[in-house]
Amino acid sequence: MKTEFKFSNLLGTVYRQGNLAFSPDGGSILSPVGNRVSCFDLINNKSFTFAYEHRKNISRIALNPQATLLLSVDEDGRGILVNYVRRTVLHHFNFKDKVADLQFSPDGKYISVTTLRHIQLWRTPDYREDRQFAPFVRHRIYTGHHADITSLSWSKDSRFFLTTSKDLTSRVYSVLSEDAVAATVLAGHKDVVVGAYFSANQETIYTISRDGALFTWKYQIPENMRENEDDSDSMQLGESLMRWTITRRDYYHQESKIRCASFHAETNMLVVGFSSGMFMIHELPEFSMIHQLSISQNDIDFVTINKSGEWLAFGASKLGQLLVWEWQSESYILKQQGHYDAINCLVYSPDGSKIITGADDGKIKVWDAVSGFALVTFTEHSSAVTALEFSKRGSNSVLFSSSLDGSVRAWDLIRYRNFRTFTAPQRVQFSCLAVDPSGEIACAGSLDDFEVHLWSVQTGQLLDRLAGHEGPVSCLSFAEDGSTLASASWDRTVRIWDIFSRHGSVEPFEQQSDVLAIALRPDSKQVAVATLDGQVAFWDVNLGKQVGLIDGKNDLSGGRYSEDRFTAKNSARSKSFRTLCYNSDGSSLLAGGNSKYICLYDIDNEVLLRKYTISRNMSLEGTLEFLNSKNMTEAGPMQMIDDAGENSDLEDRIDKTLPGATRGDLAARKVKPAIRTTSIRFSPTGRSFAASSTEGLLIYSVDDEYYFDPYDLDVDVTPAAALSALRKDHDYLKALVMAFRLNERYLIHQIYEAVQSRDIPIVARRVPVLYLAQLLRFIASIMEDSPHVEFHLRWIDALLTSHGMFLKSHRIEFASEIRAVQKVVGKIQKDLVRVSDENMYLLKYLTQEKEALDGYDSLLIKN
Structure with a gap:
């Protein structure tokens, strides 16, 4: 069993707060998601999340113009400098105050950081300077504003920068000392200035305020001083009288406030986002509107071009x-849009290509496991989604979901529609769901009548109601044989039902505490039961006796809430497991609950193999082991005290939420979400698992990369030797093995395609099993974009024919590679079918024309 699972990606959330940053080529966009940063590749339709974490939620990010350095800063002003290409952390730094804006200069030499009323200018770390005492060297601190700074923008030549502030002014600052005379104040707005920008030639400045006023400034002599301009002395005097003056005033006549703005100097395009969810595009300086569109129901927090x-x-x-x-x-x-409420459940599709999540917002989202993008969102449920399941055999495109709205729904993932809805005679809340392997029977447990309801998927009729539990049914699980159903309840029992038998007597498995989660082993001979006292008991299904016990209270516990008056060791909230999952061979068990830890156990030895920390985000409750006593006051924790009444803006002081509300509009109240894991599932390949948590959908996977192994090399293994074996000796196998040892992709590709079609079965039969997985993975990676479809299929056929028995006996080790090959072959098949269908009539026409031409040629020959 592999235990080296590492954080791979973050799904389920795409944007939380802060700013967005395009890469210099414009093909990717960086977005802060909690205390991590996600990168969305807009060209290749993929995404990834950086592995590093901040102590709190990220407020600002910036990418240098060379796309080599990424700087992110959290809410407390703690920054992390990252090598963007290698995705490795280079340095940690503390700016010691909240950062409102963060920008690299256009030439990449400086980093400008706005902290409250000050601007800090730092030199960008440079690898060419080998005698640096510290990575960050401060160039200068700029002052002058009387209130917090809201934004900062650079001039094109990196000599000047503009700042805007809540003191209703904008200021011009210079980087070089000889340009210090250019520093000035631009005043005249009647509301907070949102943005200020230089034009492309730097002769015009545009400032925009929150009330919708747009001012155009030019560097010229004021009109009241324009006299005797022909006199040379007057001209010299006039140069000293030049000032930034307002030449034009334009207004957005909108009832809503401006929240954000962005300006593209090359095209003179200004984009403004409003609190109503609408944005407008104008061309400056004429202020002619290009487009207007409403894209959201709430504030647009940030816009960039x-x-x-x-x-x-x-x-x-x-x-x-x-x-x-x-x-x-x-x-x-x-x-893209993530769940805006807590994720309750998740499930992998049978082929492992999709992950489906359900949340308290009533939405079901289908995520692509490779790209990380949401493919479709189902909104038919009117209340929280509690469970999701696929049928293990039969159609892999049918998904089932249960909800607190009293319905169980079946979804077609090919046409993306709800084709069947199951309900009970009385309106009850369904808390759990199970589907038999054949996909013919769906079961759901109730919180209200304590019964298990069974429906026929084909007819939609209610078949039976299994009564026996004396408390709410917490979880259900079907066995692989399709006839055995395990149910657990808060009445401290687990019951095994034979749903096709005629007798109704069921012997319960008595537990010491309320049952919170169960999981059936893949061979259906053992059931794992998690109870409220933090224990996981293992029961033999056939014998009906307990065969193992794991006490996980101390393994799972950890983390205090900010209002706790007791230590984490004495807290009872995080000492029980809420979700369980077996691995594919049933040798280990993943368990999680209301804690920041996920525990991996070895079942046979009943020992903890590894603990995974899902988040270190201090913005969440339950991530800290120890609390700082200075933050505790007589009125409660300092960070939980509502200070919105001290804000200067009326709309920031108004609280429209209901008293005591902990859900809904959390932005207006001091509420911190708590860290927890609601569901864990292994992927069908067994090489990754997904956990739904407060942070989102976390993906942990075993690193599939091939590492350089020097013990597999000697002085004779070189690229030249591999090419010599290919061209002179025509020893394809030797050349291919040498290329795999060197792990040079271009060399593998060249030798792979040099093999003659008639020699493919011979070479495939002699490929060592040591390089079999690497070869299959390589074929799957190049097959999708390669025009040599038949050539790749011949290789796959030869490898599976020669090594089929070995792959079958080691199917767990090769599951990832086989599924990758299966996926790409299926995609090519669909593409070929689509192309054939689209050109069916053209092919018929060409074949008829060819037959007609052949007949005409034969007639000419006879004559």
Whole structure:
């Protein structure tokens, strides 16, 4: 059993707060998601999340113009400098105050950081300077504003930068000492200035305030001083009288406030986002409107434009939306939205290509496991989704879901529709779900009548109601044989039902405490039971006796809430497991609960193999082991005291939420979500697992990369020797093995395609099993974009024919590679079928024309 699972990706959330950053080429966009940073590749339709974590939620990110350094800063001003290419952390730094804006200069030499009323200018770390005492060297601190700074923007030549503030002014600062005379104050707005920008030639400045006023400033002599301009002395005097003056005033006549703005200097395009969810595009300086569109129901928190000016990126934190819009074609490049409430359950599709999640917001989302994007969202449920299941055999495209709205629904994942809905005679809340392996019977447990309801999937009729539990049914699980159903309840019992038998007597497995979760081993001979006292008991299903016990209270416990007056050791809230999952061979068990830990146990030896920490985010409750006593006051924890009444803006002081509400509009109240794991599932390949948590959907996987092994090399194994074996000796196997030892992709590709078609079965039969997985993985990676479809299929056929028995006996080790090959072959098959269907009539026409031409040629020959 592999235990080296590492964080791989974060799904289920795409944007939380802060700013967005396009890569210099405009093909990728970076988004802060909690205390991590996600990167969305808009060209290749993929995404990944950086493995490093901040101590708190990220407030600002910035990427240098060379796309080599990424700097992210959290809410407390603690920054992390990352090598963007290698995705490795280079340095940690503390700016000691909240950071409102963060920008690299266009030449990449400086980093500007705004902290409250000050601007800190730092030199960018440079690998060419080998005698640096510290990675960050401060160049200068700028002051002058009388209130907090809201934004910062650079000039194109990196000599000047503009700042905006809540003191209703904008200021011009210079980086070089000889340009210090250019520093000035731009005043005149009547509300908070949201943004200030230089034009492309740096002769014009545009400032925009929250009340919708747009001012155009030019560097010129004021009109009241324009006299005797022909006199040379007057001209010299006039140069000293030049000032930034307002030449034009324009206004957005909207009832809503401006929340964000972005300006593209090359095209003179200004994009403004409003609190109503609408954005507007104008061309400056004429202020002619290009487009207006409403994209959200809530505030647009941030907007940015890529380098070419073609794509606009919007972030809305209230609903967790991330949008990339191409304004010329008026189409979405990316439109993603995470769950805006807690994720309750998840399930892998049988082929492992999709992950489906259900949440308290009543939505079901289908995520692509490879790209990390949401494919479709189902909104038919009117209340929280509690469980999701696939049928293990039969159709792999049918998904079942249960909800607190009293319905169980069946979904077609090919046409993306709800084709069957199951309900009970009385309106009850369904808390759990199970589907038999054949997909013919669906079962759901109730919180209200304590019964298990059984429906026929084909007819939609209620078949039976299994009564016996004396408390709410907490979880259900079907055995592989399809006739045995395990149910657990808060009445401290687990019951095994034979749903096709005529006798109704069921012998319960008595537990010491309320049962919170169960899991049946893949061979259906053992059931794992998690109880409220933190223990996991293992029962033999056939014998009806307990065969093992794991006490996990101390393994799972850890983390205090900010209002706790007791230590984490004495806390009872995080000392029980809420979700269990067996691995594919049933030798180990994953368990999680209301804690920051996920525990992996060896069942036979009843020992803890490894603990995975799902988050170190201090913005969440339950991640700290020890609390700082200075944050505890007589009124409660300092961070939980509502200080919104001290805000200067009326709309920031108004609290529209219900008293005592802990859900809904959390942004207006001091509420911290608690860390927990609601569901854990292994992927069908067994090489990764997914955990739904407060942070989102976390994916942990075994690293599939092939590492360089020097023990597999000697002085004779070189690229030249491999090519010599290929071209001179025509020893394809020797050349291929040498290429695998060197692990050079270009060399593997060249030798692989040099093998003649008639020699493929011979070479495939002699490939050592040591390199079999690597060869299959290589074929799957190049097959999707390669035109040599028949050549790759011949290789796959030869490998499976020669090594089929070995692959079958070691199917767990090769599951990932086999599924990758299966997936790409299935995709090519669908593409060929689609192309054939689209050109069916053209093929018929060509064949008829060919037959007609052949007949005409034969007639000419006879004559």
